[in-house]
Amino acid sequence: MTATVTGTEGAPGTGAVDPSAEVARLRATFAGGRTRDRSWRVVQLRGLERMLVERESEFAEALASDLGRPAVDAWLADLAPTTAESVYARKHLARWMKPRRVGLPLSVQPGRARYEYEPLGVVLVIGPWNYPAYLTLSPLVAAFAAGNCAVVKPSEYAPAIAELLVQLLPQYLDPDAVSVVTGGPEETQALLAQGLDHVFFTGSPEVGAKVMAAAAPHLTPVTLELGGKSPVIVAADADVEVAARRIAWTKLMNSGQTCVAPDYLLVDAAVRDRLVAAVAEATRKFRGGATGGLRVVDSRQATRLAGLLTDCGGTVAAGGTFDPEARTGEPTIVVDPDPGSRLMREEIFGPILPVVTVENLEAAIAHVNSGPKPLAAYVFSRSKETVARVTREVPAGATVVNHLMFHVLVPQLPFGGVGRSGMGAYHGWFGFETFSHRRSVLTKPTRPDPGFIYPPYTAATEKLLRRFF
């Protein structure tokens, strides 16, 4: 059983779900104990993988409807990484679930101690609209791998995917362990008010703060996967052609609506013009002759992006046209915008690429560090020294050298932000750990039961205690 309310583009759903009944249903399943078994978890992960294969075309259609994505992008950016995450978790689950034996200090001997990972209970996954399948389903992989029941709350701004999840998840997963609740802020707040066992949120820092505030009265722990302005530092000794291709490709992906997309460039003055020309050229090439705007999610976002260009200063080196009615925006490059403009202060989350000229590496590092810690920091350079300095001196959720965004695809790496770009992490083992409690178990024999440990203490027993503790 799943619960749904209808959401139309740009309008949060309003509906008749009883969140407490939904959560009670999942709590009853969890209390029954079946989700703790490895075999149950493996069946769920296999079910999810099967769903992504058997229903690929329906996912592609929904992603085309919500975001205007071509089918190949739907597979590449939403379905393939979700499947990879599930397969990786399934293959490693036995090892992850094994209790860890630990040694005992002298003061606690004799005895045996271990810690083991146990599920948290009923968790809530709140998704964004930009990769609406991947960013709800890959946290769900981690939640199920760790043996939890889950409520999934997809974004109201990707209604076709939300509706598909409502239909499909109970068909492919244990229907008594999953619930898809659609809607907007109001429905999400109603879920948060249930006092769940964990909340996994992907979205903006502003909403992340509201989610954390709503979780606080219940002491519900939160993982916040947030956004921000991820910079790309291009040093004078960078391979400019390769940097340009990689920047153009990752910025074009999903029309720049990616949390780890390159937000803006900090380019050494010596290579600035060459890089700008090469990014513009690569963008033209990758669009295969297409002109005009790229689809952005909705007119609300197209209007916001157009607004960022109105008072940003600088020189528009490519593009510049946004059409809210058509929900499109041209890939746009703005050279040296006003540092105080909204374009340079807010996360762009669209196909606009500001290029800031810097005199040297110090200036680039100082620029990044004058703002909140980004989700990702990228550096293009041939110099080990430059790379080491950026890695050491620029705090960020992740650092990628001579490429962008690929760290997302490495399940062995924790994915998460720091400071304003988020708290907590997932992917692979880190997702399993996020959705688990590390429970300590200490077992003592009843004998021996030395008397000196019990009060009242004499000078002699105190001396003994001081030796042992």
Ligand code: NAD
């Ligand atoms: P958003 O914060 O507007 O919405 C995210 C979710 O929060 C939605 O499901 C929405 O219904 C819900 N929500 C909205 N208002 C709420 C409220 N008051 N209380 C409770 N829930 C509420 O984000 P978005 O526009 O969908 O996504 C864009 C943002 O997400 C960008 O900042 C982007 O960088 C970030 N993001 C981060 C990651 C990551 O992995 N770190 C991935 C994708 C997107």
